[in-house]
Amino acid sequence: MNNYPQILFKNRRPGATAFLAEYEAGGGYQGLRAALKMAPQEVREQVKAANLRGRGGAGFPTGLKWSFFPTDQPGEKYLLANGDEMEPGTYKDHQLLLADPHQLVEGMAIAAYAMQIPVGYVFLRYAYETCAQNVERAIAEATGKGYLGRDILGSRFGFELHVHRSAGRYILGEETALINGLEGRRPNPRSKPPFPAQFGLFGKPTNVNNVETFANVPHIFTGGAEWYRSLARTPEGAGTLLVGLSGHLERTECFELPMGIPLREVVEQCGGGVRGRRTFKACLPGGASTPFLTAAQLDTPLDHVHMEQAGSRLGTAGITVFDETTCMVAATLNLARFFARESCGWCTPCRDGLPMVVWLLEEIEAGRGSQELLDMFRDQVKNISGRSFCALAEGAMGPVGSLLTKFGDELEDHVKRGRCPIS
Amino acid sequence: MSELLPQVQVNAFRAKAAAIEHPHELIVDALRAVQAHHGWVPDAGVDLVAELLGVLPVEVEEIATFYDKIFRRPVGKRVIHVCDSICCWADGGDAIAAHLQKVLGIGFGETTSDGMFTLLPTCCLGACGEAPAMMIGLTTFGTLTPEKIDAILDGYRNEA
Incomplete structure (x- = not known):
């Protein structure tokens, strides 16, 4: 039934994980090769031109965030992947790392080059132990092939990557709480400013992006910014979205869908409609922190701009549907x-x-x-x-x-x- | 200290802490290691982590008490975390929680008299497509039914 272009999920097979051989066979690490031939500033510009927006919930433009980073500042700087994913209704990073963990590693390597960052951490929640093992294996494989390490593919740029396993609590998904958590301090959020780009992990410049956000990056360099934008149905959107369905639907699975797809098409075509022929009452369109949308709003396109116009947010695109029997x-x-x-x-x-x-x-x-x-x-x-x-x-x-x-x-x-x- | 952490790990944490600039970053790892070996983190475990990493016990304690997956009180051999967040709630999570309490004969926060299972609620496990869900140790089980739960619990009992 799924005729939507599959970019992030192209290597996804039921019950299997794509590691290095399969990832390379599908064009893996070609994005990194292309990016390393460009100047770091050109890499940042291309991400900006692709109109990639963060997939962790806030939807901040990724290229803009990278352009605020003090790239030229020498010394310690850090790149963090936020894989806390504890927003109820959200399980897309889980599915992504179960299917194809090298996309995260490649995306982080490109981001590290774009901001000239030597060290990165992948922060993963307690419940995602299998994902942690997948990412550790991907890091080891990538290091062995020279995609990570001291001199990546002869570019003289070096980047090393580590995994941090957390121990529970939703607040760790807040980026400054996550930084405190990584430092081994009590993970209350920090006051901003200073922002992590100036004073982050161990007081050094730090850039934090969501797991899925990083996974989008390689494709922007294999396909180009224009192609990436054209994947969306609306001019306001760009790229694809991992949409995790839950609640009262016939099919509660995670789908890769074009950004800007109407909510109705997601609910009816992908979700197979409301379970047991009941009627749609409401949904949380992007996780537990997004305002409810009603049946009258089902024609809203799933992109940041239209969801905000409808009085809600795209959030994490985890859609939880409630039927008419729900109070x-x-x-x-x-x-x-x-x-x-x-x-x-x-x-x-x-x-x-x-x-x-x-x-x-x-x-x-x-x-x-x-x-x-x-x-x-x-x-x-x-x-x-x-x-x-x-x-x-x-x-x-x-x-x-x-x-x-x-x-x-x-x-x-x-x-x-x-x-x-x-x- | 062998009942808290194997000597090889004691040595490894000591060496790693001495080699890095910010030993605090190992606190969560070390607490998880003590818990994996000892089942939970007693006061002596907090003191051990502090000593190994060269940090204050209170700095370890404020971490240990923040995270809900670090246990500062004794737990059973297997800890069952039942999701009570919105997707599991919408898919009969309350009935699943009631069934677990009935078959185990305990309430939330309690341990079975044979010391086998502790039952705790948890927020979303990231298995929303397979609601209702629970996690035992580090393994997540989805699309739960009373029958499926009984079979899973039997599996753990037989392994013991």
Whole structure:
């Protein structure tokens, strides 16, 4: 059924991992060869021209981020791959590293050359032990073939790469918390500025990108920036997206799809529609921190610009679908509990505000709501947003805020009836 | 110290810490190594890691208590982490958690009387396409049903 161009998943086979021989046979490390023939600045420009945007959730333009990096500063500098991937509904980096880990290694080698960075780390969450072993093997194979190491392919540029295995906690996906985690310090986020590009790992210039973001980079150098942009369905998008489907769909798998594909096509064609011929009620379009979208918004193209226009975010493109039997108050309560538990406890709006949101939703869902509690709930949403130290509480308020704007009637109905009208 | 960490690893951590500029970066690795060998990290494990890396015990403790996959209290031979995040919740995760509590005869945070299993909740395991999911040790199991859970638990019991 899948006629979509497969770029990142072209070597993906069920239950198998593509290592060096298969990766090279499919054109692997040709992107690195091409990039090494260019000047570092040209490499950065090409990534900018390709309009690659970060796949970790924030969607920041990758080439622009690289252009802020103090490339010419001598001495220690670090390149980090964020493979924490603990946003509920998100499992695409997992699938990518199970299928084809060399893409990450090659993408990081190109990025390291573009920013003249000598050392990199791949940060992986506790649950991804198989991925850690795959990446370690890929690093060893790449080092053996001269794609990593002191003098990469005779270019006189050197880059060494290490794997860090973490030990749990969602907050590590925040880039400054991740840096503290790598340093072996308590992983609370750091205050910005200074940004990691100036003061990152061990106080040195550091660039952090998501795993999938790096995996896109080699293809920009084998196919060119124009070809890469043309993979998207919309002029606002560029390239392909790894879309992990979950929730109430017939098929909950991870697909590589053109950026800008309408949400409806993803749900109906790839996901096979809502399970059991039920109807679509809502979805989280890009992970647990993205505001809900409703059935009326199914024609929204999956790119950063259109998803923001629709009042949500592309996020990590992990799409969780809810059918009409789902109570949106209960779903939001589950999400709020996640964020409250994963708060690092550093700042008051997050540490104290999120448990307050949880308590209010528990009361309302259990039929003990009142207009006073509803008012308190609205106050919390208003007062937590924009006041927390990092993006965790802001992300928590994504679905919570959209419960008010998209499902306000359902919320009020809980209070009026004194019980959950659905479950 | 052999019950906390094999001598070969003691020597390896000591040597590596002496050779690098920032020995703190080994704290998570060393805690995971103690836990892999000893099952959990007792106070003596925190002190050992601090001594091996040349850092303060409190600097190790503030790491050990931050991460939910480092255990500072005794756990069973196998730790079961059941996902309670949104995708598993939407696909019957509550019933899976209830079944595990019933067949193990314990609640969350408890260990079976034979010392075999500890049951803990966890956030998303990155197996959202195969919800509901759980992780035992470092192995993830998806598309769980009560029958499948019973077979998995039997497998671990028979291996013991």
